[in-house]
Amino acid sequence: MSVGHYENFPVASLLLPARLREPVAVIYRFARSADDLADEGDVPPQQRLERLQRYRDALAQIAAGRAPADPLFREVARIVAAHRLPLAPFHDLLDAFSQDVTKTRYADFAELRDYCRRSANPVGRLLLHLFERASDENLRDSDAICSGLQLTNFWQDVALDYARRRVYLPCDEMARFGVDESQIAQARCDDAWRALIAFQIARTRAMLIAGAPLGRRLPGRIGLEIRLTVQGGLRILDKLAAAGADMFRSRPVLRALDWPLLLARAL
Numbered sequence: 316m317s318v319g320h321y322e323n324f325p326v327a328s329l330l331l332p333a334r335l336r337e338p339v340a341v342i343y344r345f346a347r348s349a350d351d352l353a354d355e356g357d358v359p360p361q362q363r364l365e366r367l368q369r370y371r372d373a374l375a376q377i378a379a380g381r382a383p384a385d386p387l388f389r390e391v392a393r394i395v396a397a398h399r400l401p402l403a404p405f406h407d408l409l410d411a412f413s414q415d416v417t418k419t420r421y422a423d424f425a426e427l428r429d430y431c432r433r434s435a436n437p438v439g440r441l442l443l444h445l446f447e448r449a450s451d452e453n454l455r456d457s458d459a460i461c462s463g464l465q466l467t468n469f470w471q472d473v474a475l476d477y478a479r480r481r482v483y484l485p486c487d488e489m490a491r492f493g494v495d496e497s498q499i500a501q502a503r504c505d506d507a508w509r510a511l512i513a514f515q516i517a518r519t520r521a522m523l524i525a526g527a528p529l530g531r532r533l534p535g536r537i538g539l540e541i542r543l544t545v546q547g548g549l550r551i552l553d554k555l556a557a558a559g560a561d562m563f564r565s566r567p568v569l570r571a572l573d574w575p576l577l578l579a580r581a582l
Contacts, residue, residue: 331540335445338394342441345370345391346408353412354479360416367413374402374409400444404437419481427485428462435465446537453533459526460545466519467548470512470555473499474563488514502563512560516552523548530581542581550577 331339352366373388383389394400411434421427439457443449469476469483476483477499489495492511497503523545530542547569554567569577 331536335537338398338445339442341387341390341394342438344387345405346438348387349409349412350415353415363416364413367409367416370409371406374405378402398445400441404441407433407437415481421483421485423487424485427466427483431462431465432458435461446533448533448537453529456526456529456532459522460529460541460548461526463519463522463526464544464548466515466522467551470515470519471551471562471567474502474566484511484515502561504559504561504563509560513556516556516560520549520552523552539581543577546577546580547573 349367349370352363352370355363370388373383373385373391376383377388377392377395382392391405395402411430414430414433421430436458439461440449440454443453443457473482473484477496482496482499484494489511492514493507494511498505498508527542527545530538530545532538533541550569550573551567555562558565558567
């Protein structure tokens with residue numbers, strides 16, 4: 316299932332138990348559709364925020380026990396009730412997508428990490444609640460994996476995000492490595508750029524590896540799904556490093572030939 320920004324996640328794959336594939340797909344449709352609203356073409360920012368507010372209003376209806384009219388939110392209401400899912404992660408996602416409308420630069424990694432906490436971590440947390448494995452230890456490792464995947468997506472999409480007038484590379488780290496936005500605009504990969512991206516790759520890889528024990532802790536196909544997800548993120552980082560941090564001319568993606576390797580590493 317293609318989910319755009321979430322392409323590094325093997326979403327609702329056949330590895331998941333059949334009973335969980337449908338609720339996982341609903342969660343991703345919620346996230347993808349709200350994310351698309353934040354990124355919607357030339358629609359004025361205020362209109363985008365108003366459309367995201369409708370998502371919050373629907374969540375409020377669900378919290379009050381009322382059935383929303385929209386089919387997507389009826390599905391969300393159903394899986395929330397059936398699996399006793401918390402609504403806070405859904406609200407966190409909407410906060411992050413609303414932030415995308417109004418904030419286009421990040422002063423430091425702390426700001427970026429907080430964005431990841433709301434834009435990516437809620438998905439993993441919801442999945443752990445679906446799996447009935449939402450312990451503190453599991454949530455911590457899931458957060459590391461999801462933030463690592465979000466950062467991986469940022470590094471592979473530097474050029475695409477810049478076309479949307481967004482830069483997720485922390486401003487203080489760009490300055491420290493002697494990089495400015497003109498290099499993104501010019502797609503210029505010099506030694507300073509490669510050093511900056513190598514630093515980002517190393518930190519992101521460490522986050523994915525830190526969370527990886529979750530895939531061994533969870534049983535069966537669920538654990539394998541998580542291990543594959545981690546390996547997918549690490550593979551993207553490897554490809555970016557091999558390309559000399561030139562995501563402008565060689566955007567790293569997972570291809571069919573990568574999956575046997577990922578599966579071998581995940582077993």
